[in-house]
Amino acid sequence: QSALTQPASVSGSPGQSITISCTGTSSDVGDYVSWYQQHPGKAPKLMIYDVSNRPSGVPDRFSGSKSGNTASLTISGLQAEDEADYYCTSYRSSTVVFGGGTKLTVL
Amino acid sequence: QVQLQESGPGLVKPWDTLSLTCDVSGYSVSSDNWWGWIRQPPGKGLEWIGYIYYSGSTYSNPSLKSRLTMSVDTSKNQFSLRLSSVTAVDTAVYYCARKPSAKGWFDPWGQGTLVTVSS
Numbered sequence: 474q475s476a477l478t479q480p481a482s483v484s485g486s487p488g489q490s491i492t493i494s495c496t497g498t499s500s501d502v503g504d505y506v507s508w509y510q511q512h513p514g515k516a517p518k519l520m521i522y523d524v525s526n527r528p529s530g531v532p533d534r535f536s537g538s539k540s541g542n543t544a545s546l547t548i549s550g551l552q553a554e555d556e557a558d559y560y561c562t563s564y565r566s567s568t569v570v571f572g573g574g575t576k577l578t579v580l
Numbered sequence: 581q582v583q584l585q586e587s588g589p590g591l592v593k594p595w596d597t598l599s600l601t602c603d604v605s606g607y608s609v610s611s612d613n614w615w616g617w618i619r620q621p622p623g624k625g626l627e628w629i630g631y632i633y634y635s636g637s638t639y640s641n642p643s644l645k646s647r648l649t650m651s652v653d654t655s656k657n658q659f660s661l662r663l664s665s666v667t668a669v670d671t672a673v674y675y676c677a678r679k680p681s682a683k684g685w686f687d688p689w690g691q692g693t694l695v696t697v698s699s
Contacts, residue, residue, distance in 0.1 A: 507685035509626075516675055517618075517626065519687040528687065560626050564683040567639045569616075569628035 476501055477561055477572035484578040490549040493575045495561030499542050505564040506544040508537060511574075512557045520559075521546060553579050582607040584676050584690035592670075592697050598663040602676030602690060609652055610634045614679035615659045616686055617650070619672040627672075631679050632659060639682070666697045 477497045485491040495506065506524045509517035519528050521537035524544060534555075536547045544563070548555055556579040561572040588600035602615070609615060616631035630640035632650040640648050649662040663670060673694050677686035 505683045505685075509686075516689040516692050517686075518689070519685055522685040522687070562626075562628075562685075567682070568641065569631075571618075571626045571628060574625040 476565070476570040477563060479559075479561060479572040479575045481573070482576045482578065484580055485548075485551045486580045487551050487553060489551050490547060491551060491577065492548075493546045493559050493561075493577070495544040495546070495563075495572050497542055497563065497570070501563050501565050501570055502539060502542050502544050503563060503565070506537065506539060507562050508535075508546045509560045509562070510555075510557045511560065517560065548577075551579055555579055582678055582688055584678065584688060586674060586676050586690045586693040588674075588693060588695065590694060590696060592666055592695060593699055594667055594697055595665055598666045598670060598695055598697070599660065600674055600676075600693065600695070601658050601660045603656075603658045604678075605657070607678070608654075609657050609659060610654045614682055615652065616677045616679045617661050618675045618677060618686065618689075620675070620692070621669075621672045629661065629663075629674075631682075633682075668697050671695065671697045 508521040510520050511517040524539045525537040534549045559575045583605045585603045592598045614631045617629035632638045634652050647664045652659045673692040675692045677689040
Protein backbone atom coordinates (compact mmCIF):
# COMPACT_ATOMS: atom_id res chain seq x y z
CA GLN A 474 0.00 0.00 0.00
CA SER A 475 1.37 3.36 -1.07
CA ALA A 476 2.02 6.05 1.50
CA LEU A 477 0.41 8.55 -0.88
CA THR A 478 -3.13 7.87 -2.09
CA GLN A 479 -4.21 8.73 -5.62
CA PRO A 480 -7.44 7.90 -7.45
CA ALA A 481 -6.96 4.89 -9.72
CA SER A 482 -8.42 6.68 -12.70
CA VAL A 483 -9.78 10.00 -13.90
CA SER A 484 -11.17 11.03 -17.24
CA GLY A 485 -12.10 14.13 -19.15
CA SER A 486 -12.95 15.36 -22.61
CA PRO A 487 -10.63 17.42 -24.78
CA GLY A 488 -10.59 21.02 -23.66
CA GLN A 489 -11.83 20.26 -20.17
CA SER A 490 -9.89 20.48 -16.91
CA ILE A 491 -9.17 17.62 -14.54
CA THR A 492 -7.54 17.40 -11.14
CA ILE A 493 -5.64 14.46 -9.69
CA SER A 494 -5.32 14.35 -5.92
CA CYS A 495 -2.49 12.93 -3.84
CA THR A 496 -3.28 12.46 -0.16
CA GLY A 497 -1.01 11.49 2.70
CA THR A 498 -0.16 12.51 6.22
CA SER A 499 1.14 15.95 7.08
CA SER A 500 4.66 14.54 7.18
CA ASP A 501 4.24 13.00 3.71
CA VAL A 502 2.78 15.93 1.81
CA GLY A 503 5.23 18.71 2.52
CA ASP A 504 7.09 21.18 0.33
CA TYR A 505 8.74 18.55 -1.87
CA VAL A 506 5.85 17.08 -3.83
CA SER A 507 6.58 16.30 -7.46
CA TRP A 508 4.48 14.86 -10.26
CA TYR A 509 5.45 12.58 -13.15
CA GLN A 510 3.75 11.68 -16.40
CA GLN A 511 4.31 8.24 -17.88
CA HIS A 512 3.16 7.10 -21.28
CA PRO A 513 2.98 3.34 -21.95
CA GLY A 514 6.39 1.80 -22.39
CA LYS A 515 8.16 5.09 -21.62
CA ALA A 516 10.12 6.46 -18.70
CA PRO A 517 8.40 8.86 -16.32
CA LYS A 518 8.76 12.56 -17.10
CA LEU A 519 8.88 15.30 -14.47
CA MET A 520 5.91 17.65 -14.79
CA ILE A 521 5.83 19.52 -11.46
CA TYR A 522 8.38 19.87 -8.67
CA ASP A 523 8.30 21.42 -5.21
CA VAL A 524 4.47 21.38 -5.21
CA SER A 525 3.85 23.97 -7.92
CA ASN A 526 6.91 24.59 -10.07
CA ARG A 527 7.00 23.64 -13.75
CA PRO A 528 10.25 22.55 -15.39
CA SER A 529 11.24 24.25 -18.59
CA GLY A 530 9.33 22.79 -21.53
CA VAL A 531 6.27 21.63 -19.60
CA PRO A 532 3.13 23.37 -20.89
CA ASP A 533 1.50 25.87 -18.53
CA ARG A 534 -1.68 23.78 -18.81
CA PHE A 535 -0.12 21.71 -16.03
CA SER A 536 -0.23 23.17 -12.53
CA GLY A 537 0.31 21.91 -9.02
CA SER A 538 -0.97 22.95 -5.63
CA LYS A 539 -1.30 21.75 -2.06
CA SER A 540 -3.87 22.13 0.67
CA GLY A 541 -3.29 20.51 4.02
CA ASN A 542 -2.37 16.87 3.49
CA THR A 543 -3.45 16.79 -0.16
CA ALA A 544 -1.44 17.80 -3.19
CA SER A 545 -3.13 18.21 -6.55
CA LEU A 546 -2.18 18.20 -10.20
CA THR A 547 -4.50 20.11 -12.49
CA ILE A 548 -4.45 19.81 -16.25
CA SER A 549 -6.45 22.43 -18.08
CA GLY A 550 -7.38 22.38 -21.75
CA LEU A 551 -7.03 18.60 -21.92
CA GLN A 552 -5.39 17.24 -25.05
CA ALA A 553 -5.30 13.70 -26.38
CA GLU A 554 -1.55 13.53 -25.72
CA ASP A 555 -2.19 14.04 -22.00
CA GLU A 556 -3.59 10.52 -21.76
CA ALA A 557 -1.06 8.75 -19.53
CA ASP A 558 -0.37 7.55 -16.01
CA TYR A 559 0.46 10.20 -13.42
CA TYR A 560 2.38 9.67 -10.20
CA CYS A 561 2.91 11.95 -7.24
CA THR A 562 5.91 11.60 -4.98
CA SER A 563 7.21 13.28 -1.89
CA TYR A 564 10.11 13.29 0.50
CA ARG A 565 9.80 12.14 4.10
CA SER A 566 12.61 11.59 6.59
CA SER A 567 15.30 10.84 4.00
CA THR A 568 12.99 8.51 2.09
CA VAL A 569 10.97 8.94 -1.06
CA VAL A 570 7.33 7.91 -1.22
CA PHE A 571 5.33 7.41 -4.39
CA GLY A 572 1.61 7.49 -4.92
CA GLY A 573 -0.02 4.47 -6.51
CA GLY A 574 -0.58 6.26 -9.80
CA THR A 575 -3.61 7.59 -11.66
CA LYS A 576 -4.60 6.63 -15.18
CA LEU A 577 -5.89 9.64 -17.10
CA THR A 578 -8.21 8.85 -19.99
CA VAL A 579 -9.03 11.56 -22.51
CA LEU A 580 -12.48 10.70 -23.83
CA GLN B 581 22.04 17.81 -21.80
CA VAL B 582 22.05 15.15 -19.14
CA GLN B 583 21.38 11.62 -20.35
CA LEU B 584 21.24 8.41 -18.35
CA GLN B 585 21.36 4.85 -19.64
CA GLU B 586 20.84 1.69 -17.62
CA SER B 587 22.64 -1.53 -18.49
CA GLY B 588 22.84 -5.02 -17.08
CA PRO B 589 21.56 -8.58 -17.47
CA GLY B 590 17.93 -8.89 -18.47
CA LEU B 591 17.58 -12.26 -16.75
CA VAL B 592 18.70 -13.16 -13.24
CA LYS B 593 18.25 -16.46 -11.45
CA PRO B 594 16.40 -16.64 -8.14
CA TRP B 595 18.63 -16.02 -5.11
CA ASP B 596 21.36 -14.52 -7.31
CA THR B 597 22.45 -10.87 -7.24
CA LEU B 598 20.98 -8.33 -9.64
CA SER B 599 23.58 -5.84 -10.85
CA LEU B 600 22.84 -2.73 -12.90
CA THR B 601 24.90 0.24 -14.02
CA CYS B 602 23.73 3.69 -15.03
CA ASP B 603 25.99 5.55 -17.44
CA VAL B 604 25.72 9.32 -17.22
CA SER B 605 26.57 11.57 -20.15
CA GLY B 606 26.55 15.34 -20.44
CA TYR B 607 27.03 15.78 -16.72
CA SER B 608 29.49 14.78 -14.03
CA VAL B 609 28.42 12.33 -11.35
CA SER B 610 30.79 14.23 -9.08
CA SER B 611 28.64 17.34 -9.25
CA ASP B 612 26.39 18.42 -6.37
CA ASN B 613 23.60 15.98 -7.20
CA TRP B 614 22.25 12.73 -5.95
CA TRP B 615 21.69 9.73 -8.20
CA GLY B 616 18.69 7.48 -7.76
CA TRP B 617 17.12 4.14 -8.63
CA ILE B 618 13.41 3.47 -9.07
CA ARG B 619 11.69 0.30 -10.26
CA GLN B 620 8.32 -0.63 -11.71
CA PRO B 621 6.97 -4.20 -11.68
CA PRO B 622 5.08 -5.09 -14.86
CA GLY B 623 1.68 -3.42 -14.86
CA LYS B 624 2.24 -1.80 -11.47
CA GLY B 625 3.30 1.51 -10.00
CA LEU B 626 6.68 3.07 -9.26
CA GLU B 627 8.73 2.03 -6.25
CA TRP B 628 11.65 4.02 -4.90
CA ILE B 629 14.81 1.92 -4.38
CA GLY B 630 17.42 4.38 -3.16
CA TYR B 631 19.77 7.23 -4.01
CA ILE B 632 23.46 7.95 -3.61
CA TYR B 633 25.77 10.98 -3.51
CA TYR B 634 29.13 10.84 -5.29
CA SER B 635 30.85 10.79 -1.91
CA GLY B 636 29.14 7.50 -1.15
CA SER B 637 26.36 8.65 1.16
CA THR B 638 23.22 6.63 0.54
CA TYR B 639 19.54 6.47 1.44
CA SER B 640 17.57 3.30 0.78
CA ASN B 641 14.02 2.03 0.84
CA PRO B 642 13.75 0.32 4.24
CA SER B 643 12.12 -2.70 2.61
CA LEU B 644 15.18 -3.26 0.40
CA LYS B 645 17.99 -1.91 2.56
CA SER B 646 19.29 -5.26 3.80
CA ARG B 647 19.77 -6.52 0.21
CA LEU B 648 20.84 -3.30 -1.48
CA THR B 649 24.26 -1.91 -2.30
CA MET B 650 24.79 1.28 -4.29
CA SER B 651 28.05 2.77 -5.50
CA VAL B 652 29.45 5.55 -7.68
CA ASP B 653 32.42 5.27 -10.03
CA THR B 654 33.55 8.81 -10.79
CA SER B 655 36.28 7.62 -13.16
CA LYS B 656 33.67 6.04 -15.42
CA ASN B 657 30.98 8.65 -14.70
CA GLN B 658 28.50 6.00 -13.68
CA PHE B 659 26.70 4.66 -10.66
CA SER B 660 25.55 1.15 -9.84
CA LEU B 661 23.04 -0.95 -7.96
CA ARG B 662 23.35 -4.46 -6.58
CA LEU B 663 20.35 -6.25 -5.13
CA SER B 664 21.06 -9.60 -3.55
CA SER B 665 18.93 -12.71 -3.04
CA VAL B 666 16.41 -11.73 -5.68
CA THR B 667 13.08 -13.48 -6.16
CA ALA B 668 10.27 -13.17 -8.67
CA VAL B 669 8.90 -10.11 -6.88
CA ASP B 670 12.04 -8.23 -7.91
CA THR B 671 11.09 -8.58 -11.57
CA ALA B 672 10.62 -5.03 -12.81
CA VAL B 673 11.76 -2.28 -15.11
CA TYR B 674 14.61 -0.55 -13.31
CA TYR B 675 15.17 3.16 -13.88
CA CYS B 676 18.06 5.37 -12.91
CA ALA B 677 17.61 9.11 -12.52
CA ARG B 678 19.33 12.27 -11.38
CA LYS B 679 18.15 13.81 -8.13
CA PRO B 680 19.27 17.45 -7.89
CA SER B 681 18.83 17.52 -4.13
CA ALA B 682 18.24 14.96 -1.40
CA LYS B 683 14.73 16.28 -0.81
CA GLY B 684 13.76 16.95 -4.37
CA TRP B 685 12.61 15.44 -7.58
CA PHE B 686 14.05 12.96 -10.09
CA ASP B 687 14.97 14.42 -13.48
CA PRO B 688 15.88 13.22 -16.00
CA TRP B 689 15.28 9.48 -16.03
CA GLY B 690 16.96 6.77 -18.03
CA GLN B 691 14.86 4.78 -20.47
CA GLY B 692 14.67 1.83 -18.07
CA THR B 693 15.74 -1.77 -18.35
CA LEU B 694 13.61 -4.84 -17.72
CA VAL B 695 15.08 -7.36 -15.33
CA THR B 696 13.32 -10.70 -15.05
CA VAL B 697 14.02 -13.05 -12.17
CA SER B 698 13.50 -16.60 -13.32
CA SER B 699 15.29 -19.92 -13.41
